[in-house]
Amino acid sequence: MNYQTFEPHTDLAxxxxxxxxxxxxxxxxPERQRIIPDGxxxxAFILGDDIKRYTxxxxxxxxxxxxxxxxTIQPFYIEPTGYVNTFAIRFYPYGFANFVAIPIKDLANKETPLGELFEENKAKELEQKIIQAKDSKQRIEIIEEFLLAKLNNKTIIDNIVKQTIDALLSTNGTASISTILKDDLSKRRQLERNFIKQIGVSPKQLGKxxxxxxxxxxxxxxxxxxxTNIAYQSEYFDQAHFIKDFKEFTGINPKEFLGNENMALSSHFYK
Structure with a gap:
């Protein structure tokens, strides 16, 4: 298994x-692989053989x-049908909303073909360019040209949404919404509404x-x-709280996760 990551252009960072x-x-x-929500x-562009996603x-x-x-807020299984070769772009929680006009909530918990999000001809042209590129460097250049051309300065993520995500990221998801908003109930209602639209999940779900x-x-x-130490350092109430959340998002307990062949791919992604 060869997994590599690459930094984006400073304008897209x-x-x-x-x-x-x-x-x-x-x-x-081939082993089924359990994919865990990452916020x-x-x-993604599948350049090798087809990949199954179990429903x-x-x-x-x-x-x-x-x-x-x-x-996604639940784990799901995928399984290759042969050779795996994938090129993908991972956006920050508020990143992708800057490139499309539709509510991000419409994309939650499913795969959406590019042709449904961008002009069909443009999406097909992009796919063909990515397929025909000679290496990852060239694919990155192609996708960055596409994203920079699509970047719409009029599409601005709600300031309260961005502040909340920044607070959640800086505190590893432990900041409470009440603390972030200083108990302003009017802002909380606005946050909940805009968060689902622009991020696709609730603030509480993303924090978890x-x-x-x-x-x-x-x-x-x-x-x-x-x-116990992991639970403490991650600011869970106790080990039982940590295990409960772990099972909710992975489907198994932490001890079962390590060394589980179905988790090999997720282990590479989240190290």
Whole structure:
């Protein structure tokens, strides 16, 4: 498995977290991989063989080969049908809303083909350029030209939404909404409404995902001796609270996560 990340252009850095590539040789018996919510929206191009996304235990769809994966609040399984070769753009929680006119909530918990978000001909042209590019450097140049051309200065993320996300990110998801807004109920209603529209999930849900990501990285990088220390350093009320949230977003408990073959891909993504 070859997973690499690349930094965005400085003009896009406030909106784009990174570009990433993933290559995995075809396997005789591919393992389903459980993908965990990370609070981000991603645009992905499948350059290898098709990838299944399971909608139930035995039913699946084939992911669009050029798509945007919206905010997710539950884990889901994917499974390669052969050789994996993916190029993707990971946006910050408030990043992608600057490139499209539709409410971000409409993208939540599903894959949306690029042709439904941008002009069909332009989306197809972009996909073909990405496919025909000779390497990751050229693909990054192509997607950055596209994104910079699409960047709409009139599309401004609500200031309260951005302040809330910045506060959640700077505190690893532990800041309370009441503290951020200083108990201003009128602002809270506005925040809830605009957050769902522009981010795709509620402030509370995003905060829980960000805090879990902090704990998950500590678990993967062995930066704490045990689950109790991870829970304490991640500011969970106690170990039971940490395990409850972990199960909610991953479907298993922390001890089962480590060494689980179904979590190999997520382990690479979130280290």
């Amino acid at each position: 406030p909106l784009v977290s990174c570009y990433w590539t993933l290559e995995v040789p075809a396997q005789k018996e 981000c929206i991603e645009m 139930s235990k035995d039913e699946f769809i084939l992911q669009p080969r050029a798509m945007v994966l919206g905010q 995902v960000i805090r879990l990501q902090t704990a998950l990285k500590m678990l993967l990088n062995k930066k704490a001796e045990n689950l």
